[in-house]
Amino acid sequence: MKRTLVYSLAMALALALGGLLLAQNHGGAAQTTDAALRARIVAFLNRSLGWQGLDKLEVESISAPDASGLRTAKVMLAKGEQRQEATYLITSDGREIIEGQVNELSGDPWKDTRAQLELAGAPSIGAADAPVTIVEFSDLECPYCKQESATLDQLMNAEPGKFRVVFKYYPLIAIHPWSMQAAKTAVCVAQQNPAQFWNFERSVFGAQEQITPETAATRLRDFAEESGAKPDLLNACLAAPATQQAVEASIANGKRVGVTSTPTLFINGRIIPGAVAEEQLKLLVNHEAGFAARSTAGLSATPKGQQCGECKPLPKIKH
Numbered sequence: 283m284k285r286t287l288v289y290s291l292a293m294a295l296a297l298a299l300g301g302l303l304l305a306q307n308h309g310g311a312a313q314t315t316d317a318a319l320r321a322r323i324v325a326f327l328n329r330s331l332g333w334q335g336l337d338k339l340e341v342e343s344i345s346a347p348d349a350s351g352l353r354t355a356k357v358m359l360a361k362g363e364q365r366q367e368a369t370y371l372i373t374s375d376g377r378e379i380i381e382g383q384v385n386e387l388s389g390d391p392w393k394d395t396r397a398q399l400e401l402a403g404a405p406s407i408g409a410a411d412a413p414v415t416i417v418e419f420s421d422l423e424c425p426y427c428k429q430e431s432a433t434l435d436q437l438m439n440a441e442p443g444k445f446r447v448v449f450k451y452y453p454l455i456a457i458h459p460w461s462m463q464a465a466k467t468a469v470c471v472a473q474q475n476p477a478q479f480w481n482f483e484r485s486v487f488g489a490q491e492q493i494t495p496e497t498a499a500t501r502l503r504d505f506a507e508e509s510g511a512k513p514d515l516l517n518a519c520l521a522a523p524a525t526q527q528a529v530e531a532s533i534a535n536g537k538r539v540g541v542t543s544t545p546t547l548f549i550n551g552r553i554i555p556g557a558v559a560e561e562q563l564k565l566l567v568n569h570e571a572g573f574a575a576r577s578t579a580g581l582s583a584t585p586k587g588q589q590c591g592e593c594k595p596l597p598k599i600k601h
Contacts, residue, residue, distance in 0.1 A: 316344055319376060323355055326379060336361050347374060354384075358542075363457055364426065366555050367542040392551030399548060400535045401448050405472045405479040408438060408446025413574035414567050417548040419450045419536045422465065423458035426557045428487040430545040433560045437567065445567050449479065451532040452544050460498035465529045467502040470519035471511045481509040550574075 320341045338360035345354040351374025359366045371380035385391040420427040453461030472479040485505040547554040550570045
């Protein structure tokens with residue numbers, strides 16, 4: 283009896299140790315596989331994106347396989363002041379990579395994103411009932427945001443009534459030293475009169491290259507007052523903790539919906555990172571406006587009977 287008990291205990295201990303060693307070996311294998319997979323992702327992206335002269339290309343994370351076996355890789359891409367977190371899917375066998383975001387498979391794949399965009403109190407321009415809403419996450423010190431602001435103005439003049447623009451604050455304080463001050467001043471201008479915000483934005487963008495960290499406070503205050511802001515209310519607003527909290531809330535909202543760089547547009551919920559040329563933007567706006575019109579008429583949001591030979595593909599948007 284004792285011998286049998288001793289034997290059983292010995293076997294149990296051996297099995298436990300064996301399982302521990304196996305788990306350790308599997309963990310080491312997983313780590314090795316992940317390291318190899320990261321290296322292959324970098325090699326692929328260096329070959330496919332290297333022509334853009336990126337300053338940074340780094341695999342930030344690789345998820346565990348989902349129910350379908352796909353793994354999600356998050357990759358940080360940067361060039362100059364532009365930064366973008368790109369999403370790639372890796373097949374279960376690790377042999378293929380799928381570029382792009384995962385979207386709901388439906389005729390309205392961005393409705394969840396639209397629901398997450400917090401627009402209450404944000405400055406807007408254009409008809410409230412326009413068929414297309416463009417939410418613009420922007421940084422007043424960002425030169426690409428200045429460029430995109432001019433593009434939006436031009437398109438709004440060319441396509442009156444077709445879309446409205448909602449401005450969301452997203453100062454990149456790590457690389458733009460006076461961007462937070464500009465965002466706070468913009469909040470205060472909009473708080474007094476939302477319509478005055480757009481004059482302030484254009485003034486700041488117009489003088490962007492001349493503003494320095496040393497002159498920012500004075501220049502921004504001048505632009506605010508020239509836009510119609512009352513000095514006493516402006517001073518009180520700038521001193522209030524709630525003003526910076528409003529900017530931080532806008533940044534947090536942007537991060538929740540995938541913003542990593544500026545400008546980032548959401549066209550009826552569809553995320554478009556980077557400055558978009560007017561021609562491409564016009565195609566996107568007209569496309570979304572067409573869907574809105576068909577939906578209002580009671581038709582399916584997904585048109586039937588289209589043929590690939592009759593469709594013009596959307597020009598690739600360069601980030």
